[in-house]
């Protein structure tokens with residue numbers, strides 16, 4: 381497989397001014413840049429940077445249909461605060477109807493295979509539509525969120541989705557994220573301060589206890605290794 385050279389792109393990312401980096405990357409990719417938000421605290425920082433600086437990036441969200449009520453409140457508050465559009469992608473109706481008819485509403489608790497099937501229908505397929513025609517995908521990934529993520533860096537090429545990725549908060553600490561939210565009065569999910577450090581679908585997310593790994597609250601009934609949903613490979 382041909383190795384993708386990231387060196388030219390790396391010259392577009394200098395210093396800590398994320399807004400400036402994003403604007404250079406938009407020019408580089410002729411506007412074909414997308415940012416996906418799950419309304420988690422990292423994503424809210426990036427949303428704030430994009431919207432407050434009028435950066436011309438499509439902000440999109442995947443609504444799996446199984447979100448927390450608190451997440452919808454952040455969504456609504458974000459629209460109210462910035463008065464900017466967030467494009468929402470839903471799963472395909474036929475897929476969800478088949479899944480629910482054949483396996484019921486909690487199939488994901490029965491096996492990893494069924495859990496991946498649900499994630500594929502509710503997240504991965506709508507994400508594929510959101511990424512169509514885009515060349516750069518901006519994400520809220522931080523290195524300390526997962527051991528597999530610590531080596532990727534600010535920039536990577538995602539072979540699976542065939543797209544470049546930029547993680548502007550890659551080396552931020554949790555404290556930096558929380559400080560930013562406070563400083564700029566950014567709308568955020570109240571569950572975050574109740575132990576929910578990584579917030580996904582309601583039936584698949586629980587609060588973590590002090591000392592537990594960042595991702596211990598996601599799919600906690602499964603083996604702890606390799607707990608990704610297919611959105612990001614690491």
Ligand code: SF4
Pocket residue numbers: 444446488495496498499500502503580581583584609
């Ligand atoms: Fe389905 Fe749970 Fe995956 Fe959400 S996180 S798509 S409910 S398996």
